[in-house]
Amino acid sequence: MLYIGVDLGTSSVKLVLMDETGKIHGTVTKEYPLYFPQPGWSEQKPEDWYAQSVEGLKELLKDADKSQVAGISFGGQMHGLVILDENDNVIRPAILWNDGRTQKQVDYLNNEIGKETLSKYTANIAFAGFTAPKILWVKENEPENFKKIKKIMLPKDYLAYKLSGTFCTDYSDASGMLLLDVKNRKWSKEMCDICSITEDMLPTLYDSSDKVGELKPELAKELGLKEGVVIAAGAGDNAAAAVGTGTVGNNRCNISLGTSGTIFMSSDSFAVDSNNALHSFDHADGHFHLMGCMLSAASCNKWWNDEILKTKDYAAEQEGIKKLGENHVFFLPYLMGERSPWNNPNARATFTGITMDTTREDMTQAVLEGVAFATRDMYEVAKSIGVKPERTMICGGGAKSPLWRKMIANILNITVDVPACEEGPGMGGAMLAMVACGAYASVEEAAAAIVKVSKTEEPDPELVKKYEAKYQQFKQIYPALADTFDKII
Numbered sequence: 244m245l246y247i248g249v250d251l252g253t254s255s256v257k258l259v260l261m262d263e264t265g266k267i268h269g270t271v272t273k274e275y276p277l278y279f280p281q282p283g284w285s286e287q288k289p290e291d292w293y294a295q296s297v298e299g300l301k302e303l304l305k306d307a308d309k310s311q312v313a314g315i316s317f318g319g320q321m322h323g324l325v326i327l328d329e330n331d332n333v334i335r336p337a338i339l340w341n342d343g344r345t346q347k348q349v350d351y352l353n354n355e356i357g358k359e360t361l362s363k364y365t366a367n368i369a370f371a372g373f374t375a376p377k378i379l380w381v382k383e384n385e386p387e388n389f390k391k392i393k394k395i396m397l398p399k400d401y402l403a404y405k406l407s408g409t410f411c412t413d414y415s416d417a418s419g420m421l422l423l424d425v426k427n428r429k430w431s432k433e434m435c436d437i438c439s440i441t442e443d444m445l446p447t448l449y450d451s452s453d454k455v456g457e458l459k460p461e462l463a464k465e466l467g468l469k470e471g472v473v474i475a476a477g478a479g480d481n482a483a484a485a486v487g488t489g490t491v492g493n494n495r496c497n498i499s500l501g502t503s504g505t506i507f508m509s510s511d512s513f514a515v516d517s518n519n520a521l522h523s524f525d526h527a528d529g530h531f532h533l534m535g536c537m538l539s540a541a542s543c544n545k546w547w548n549d550e551i552l553k554t555k556d557y558a559a560e561q562e563g564i565k566k567l568g569e570n571h572v573f574f575l576p577y578l579m580g581e582r583s584p585w586n587n588p589n590a591r592a593t594f595t596g597i598t599m600d601t602t603r604e605d606m607t608q609a610v611l612e613g614v615a616f617a618t619r620d621m622y623e624v625a626k627s628i629g630v631k632p633e634r635t636m637i638c639g640g641g642a643k644s645p646l647w648r649k650m651i652a653n654i655l656n657i658t659v660d661v662p663a664c665e666e667g668p669g670m671g672g673a674m675l676a677m678v679a680c681g682a683y684a685s686v687e688e689a690a691a692a693i694v695k696v697s698k699t700e701e702p703d704p705e706l707v708k709k710y711e712a713k714y715q716q717f718k719q720i721y722p723a724l725a726d727t728f729d730k731i732i
Contacts, residue, residue, distance in 0.1 A: 259669035273295035395446075484667050516625075585725075649700055652701065674686070
């Protein structure tokens with residue numbers, strides 16, 4: 244049978260057609276506009292997501308055996324606010340995860356409601372990207388729109404609603420709304436009250452691999468599919484990508500070196516650190532995960548090469564780097580401020596330790612190592628509360644660099660595996676559809692059967708020792724500069 248994963252991203256929707264062995268039968272990408280009505284604002288039209296997804300499905304299925312398509316599921320950009328009125332019309336464009344208009348509401352939640360209270364209700368604190376502050380912003384700034392709200396949903400859930408008619412979300416994506424009691428896997432009445440909404444405005448909660456409905460008959464006919472195609476709830480993009488890399492079950496890990504960087508650690512048990520330095524969310528496998536997000540990862544290397552060195556040959560710049568663990572230059576990778584573990588939008592990137600004998604290679608090495616050291620900062624928080632994976636998958640554009648993978652392995656002292664197939668959240672979505680259709684009994688079973696490793700980087704004890712000393716130096720730099728950052732913004 245065939246299964247479709249829909250990766251609803253910020254710039255485009257990517258659709259993946261897979262069979263239960265993990266073989267990719269086709270991929271299609273469809274773009275849609277991103278709107279910036281004011282500086283710091285970021286919006287999209289949900290109608291564009293749906294229109295391009297349907298067009299993408301038609302193209303994906305053009306040469307496929309349509310009779311074999313059994314299920315569809317999703318991985319989607321998280322945190323976005325989609326609001327519908329009583330006639331199911333979109334009230335206003337969706338406010339996206341990377342929208343920064345809600346600082347006033349974030350400050351209200353963190354400082355007046357209080358971080359400890361928020362953590363008690365939701366296991367997390369407020370960030371500008373989360374959904375609850377956006378609801379408060381609409382209430383304060385667009386009261387007429389707020390009064391019209393009958394349904395509140397996340398981006399991928401709008402697609403599920405349009406395809407199946409089911410008003411649904413899954414626990415992993417709902418975790419990023421700041422409305423979910425993550426530990427007890429239910430909506431938080433207290434947070435609903437704080438946001439002046441009622442629980443019936445929120446979707447029904449499902450596990451990511453649950454069947455939520457079937458493709459509407461009229462859509463099945465339009466797409467040339469049989470009736471009864473299963474629609475599964477899907478997951479937030481990070482959780483869906485984790486499924487696609489096999490990061491499910493207890494003590495598993497995935498590091499992504501994309502434009503931003505994440506470390507995603509799955510766990511059978513609920514955990515939250517005392518400073519809420521990591522997000523504590525429900526996972527697509529039915530359990531929990533911790534996730535740290537750094538705002539600049541591979542984008543640091545892109546900035547350094549493109550803007551400073553004026554080169555596109557990233558590999559050539561890394562060829563001369565030979566003395567790992569011996570660099571005297573350090574780089575803080577906070578080009579856009581930082582989320583985990585500091586939650587400081589005023590943090591800035593710095594080079595420290597430059598001398599007259601510093602070389603171009605030293606600077607390039609420092610950029611790569613700085614991202615790895617900052618990843619370890621997040622890893623250390625997880626270890627402090629008992630989540631201690633000993634190996635990790637690695638994905639994203641930065642993971643294509645053998646040198647960067649070696650740094651990650653030795654700076655974190657962790658075995659690093661490269662997946663044989665990297666199709667991101669779309670692959671995870673297709674795997675969730677397989678479980679919903681009964682092709683596999685669980686998400687873990689699907690991952691064990693489908694996800695394969697192509698390369699492995701083991702840590703070297705001598706290099707681990709050298710990098711341990713360097714990390715102890717690195718981790719003193721941000722605390723020494725934190726007050727300065729606040730003064731120079």
